[in-house]
Amino acid sequence: MTSTTTARPVQHFVGGEFIDSADAAPIDRHAPATDEIISLVQAGGAPEVALAVAAARTAFDEGPWPRMTGLERSVRLSRVADLIDAHAAELAALDAEEVGKPIRLAEGDIGGAAGLWRYAASLATTMSGSTYTNNGPDFTGLVLREPVGVVGLIVPWNFPALILSQKLPFALAAGCTAIVKPSELTSSSAQLIMRLTIEAGIPAGVIGMVAGDGRAGQALTESAGVDLVSFTGSTATGRRVIAASTGNIKKLSLELGGNAANVVFADADLEDAAAGVVFGVNFNNGECCVSQPRLLVERSVADDFVREVARQTALLKVGQPMERSTDVGALIHAGHLGKVTSYIDGAARFGGEVITGGTRLTDGAFARGQFISPTVIDRVVPDAPAFQDEVFGPVLTVTRFDSRDEAIRLANNVPYGLANSVWSQSIDTVLEVAKGLKSGTVYANTTIDAPPQMPFGGYKASGVGREMGQAGFEEFTELKSVNIRT
Numbered sequence: 499m500t501s502t503t504t505a506r507p508v509q510h511f512v513g514g515e516f517i518d519s520a521d522a523a524p525i526d527r528h529a530p531a532t533d534e535i536i537s538l539v540q541a542g543g544a545p546e547v548a549l550a551v552a553a554a555r556t557a558f559d560e561g562p563w564p565r566m567t568g569l570e571r572s573v574r575l576s577r578v579a580d581l582i583d584a585h586a587a588e589l590a591a592l593d594a595e596e597v598g599k600p601i602r603l604a605e606g607d608i609g610g611a612a613g614l615w616r617y618a619a620s621l622a623t624t625m626s627g628s629t630y631t632n633n634g635p636d637f638t639g640l641v642l643r644e645p646v647g648v649v650g651l652i653v654p655w656n657f658p659a660l661i662l663s664q665k666l667p668f669a670l671a672a673g674c675t676a677i678v679k680p681s682e683l684t685s686s687s688a689q690l691i692m693r694l695t696i697e698a699g700i701p702a703g704v705i706g707m708v709a710g711d712g713r714a715g716q717a718l719t720e721s722a723g724v725d726l727v728s729f730t731g732s733t734a735t736g737r738r739v740i741a742a743s744t745g746n747i748k749k750l751s752l753e754l755g756g757n758a759a760n761v762v763f764a765d766a767d768l769e770d771a772a773a774g775v776v777f778g779v780n781f782n783n784g785e786c787c788v789s790q791p792r793l794l795v796e797r798s799v800a801d802d803f804v805r806e807v808a809r810q811t812a813l814l815k816v817g818q819p820m821e822r823s824t825d826v827g828a829l830i831h832a833g834h835l836g837k838v839t840s841y842i843d844g845a846a847r848f849g850g851e852v853i854t855g856g857t858r859l860t861d862g863a864f865a866r867g868q869f870i871s872p873t874v875i876d877r878v879v880p881d882a883p884a885f886q887d888e889v890f891g892p893v894l895t896v897t898r899f900d901s902r903d904e905a906i907r908l909a910n911n912v913p914y915g916l917a918n919s920v921w922s923q924s925i926d927t928v929l930e931v932a933k934g935l936k937s938g939t940v941y942a943n944t945t946i947d948a949p950p951q952m953p954f955g956g957y958k959a960s961g962v963g964r965e966m967g968q969a970g971f972e973e974f975t976e977l978k979s980v981n982i983r984t
């Protein structure tokens with residue numbers, strides 16, 4: 499471990515000011531690739547949450563933000579998008595270093611984040627309710643759409659700036675005020691975005707941030723001053739969020755774990771499908787909720803297809819996050835690396851055969867970080883933990899099928915239901931499988947492809963509610979019926 503002299507301080511953001519915790523020691527964030535301490539993160543809890551909630555409550559009840567026209571809010575959200583673009587290199591470097599993800603991917607995330615702020619800006623101008631007049635000549639029903647109030651936004655570590663941007667601008671567009679709780683592992687880009695919102699003219703108090711670990715998230719979830727929590731993270735933590743939110747019957751939006759399948763039929767464009775499968779599982783080091791760690795492939799083409807997938811996997815370059823040639827960087831922390839390797843080690847007990855990768859890299863530049871070679875495990879049975887659980891690493895399992903029905907059954911045979919892909923040149927097959935899959939998203943002849951206009955969220959243990967799209971925006975609103983007799 500190296501000295502902390504160059505480590506970045508990450509503070510709370512309350513009422514437009516950056517502040518420290520009164521008495522808690524900061525959390526050291528070690529870089530996944532080098533183990534250096536790169537950030538010192540203030541450890542917030544109930545006292546800091548109380549301050550941030552009070553500021554956001556005043557801003558909501560008395561401040562200009564919910565009272566502005568949609569156009570006035572929209573102009574400010576667009577300015578944040580422009581400022582994110584202007585600071586893209588810095589934001590991408592922060593996320594790459596703290597997550598351990600390849601810099602090229604982090605740059606894509608920041609472009610996506612700016613796009614989300616721009617799309618949310620457009621929604622601010624079109625927020626509307628509806629009318630109902632078909633209940634007698636003297637009846638007018640107005641359905642008013644209103645901001646839900648003060649919202650808590652809890653963000654995971656794998657896409658720090660991007661997932662923050664799937665939540666914050668949508669809440670702001672609706673006229674809510676918001677408190678962000680970034681992951682303690684990756685808070686620096688959130689801190690910079692806080693600065694940019696002030697520069698963009700969003701009034702002090704409208705947005706707050708409480709840095710820190712699960713204690714800050716728990717306090718935000720328990721707070722009676724928070725009307726809605728939008729949480730993205732693991733299903734295990736999601737269950738805790740549900741339990742902690744009951745005091746004031748909060749609204750919840752929960753974006754939880756995933757375990758997607760790539761379903762490849764013999765009539766697919768197999769070249770595209772092989773590239774898609776390799777990308778789908780290794781994207782973001784495999785640390786992605788819509789990562790596709792389960793390859794389900796039709797038996798008649800399986801042997802050749804799997805050989806090609808393994809060949810392409812072995813060509814991926816594992817490397818330092820900041821190197822532009824890196825395809826797969828460092829996993830988030832040592833405990834997570836241990837979990838990922840345990841699934842690889844355990845696969846053999848279930849008949850699985852590691853056909854490429856499967857080893858931790860420890861030589862030279864890899865010595866101090868959490869690096870693993872991208873892995874393919876063939877002949878994995880559905881009962882194997884590597885098939886059932888969210889492994890969250892660059893590890894692909896392969897299972898063969900003989901029919902559409904079997905493919906759908908296998909894809910659905912996990913607790914999660916976030917996303918799946920289907921590859922076939924038959925529109926009949928694509929539609930039948932898409933309809934049969936129990937997941938909030940289905941990609942067809944593509945993989946991990948999510949424009950901001952498309953609602954995103956989970957079936958089953960993958961969550962409740964939607965993000966992005968009109969539906970994601972409406973999560974941050976309430977409907978009020980005004981029933982008028984004249």
Ligand code: NAD
Pocket residue numbers: 652653654655656657661679680681682710711712713714715716717719730731732733734735736738739752753754755756786787788888890916956960961
């Ligand atoms: P996590 O559940 O450990 O943490 C998520 C956030 O919750 C962090 O900010 C953490 O500090 C906070 N937290 C921890 N304990 C809490 C508590 N008791 N109450 C409130 N907040 C608490 O998840 P993670 O390891 O940061 O992220 C990886 C997980 O997130 C994976 O399961 C992944 O699938 C999921 N994820 C889902 C989506 C989606 O859109 N569905 C997107 C990205 C990641």
